[in-house]
Amino acid sequence: MITLFDFLALSGALFAIGLAGVFLNRKNVILLLMCVELLLLAANFNFIAFARFLNDISGQVFVFFILTVAAAEASIGLAIVVVLFRNRSSINVDDIDSLKH
Numbered sequence: 001m002i003t004l005f006d007f008l009a010l011s012g013a014l015f016a017i018g019l020a021g022v023f024l025n026r027k028n029v030i031l032l033l034m035c036v037e038l039l040l041l042a043a044n045f046n047f048i049a050f051a052r053f054l055n056d057i058s059g060q061v062f063v064f065f066i067l068t069v070a071a072a073e074a075s076i077g078l079a080i081v082v083v084l085f086r087n088r089s090s091i092n093v094d095d096i097d098s099l100k101h
Contacts (some may be wrong), residue, residue, distance in 0.1 A: 004049060007045065011046045011049065012042070014041055021037045029084070031091075033081075037074065039075070040066055040069070
């Protein structure tokens with residue numbers, strides 16, 4: 001039987017990987033966006049685990065809201081990356097640190 005601690009440990013590991021990716025990666029914008037998605041996935045995993053073990057559906061409702069925000073963040077973030085690549089010919093964070101061209 002899988003316990004709540006197992007789900008929370010997996011969620012904590014996902015969150016730690018995402019957080020480490022955000023802090024350690026300072027070069028690639030796409031990798032930063034992927035790490036933010038991992039952070040949101042860890043939060044979703046917690047909501048689903050608690051909803052399952054508490055027999056309450058409200059955690060699953062929050063997951064739908066987070067998935068909507070994650071989809072909007074991914075689409076807008078990738079659109080910004082495409083525009084920055086067209087203007088600067090690079091997606092490195094160091095190259096796009098100023099708004100001036």
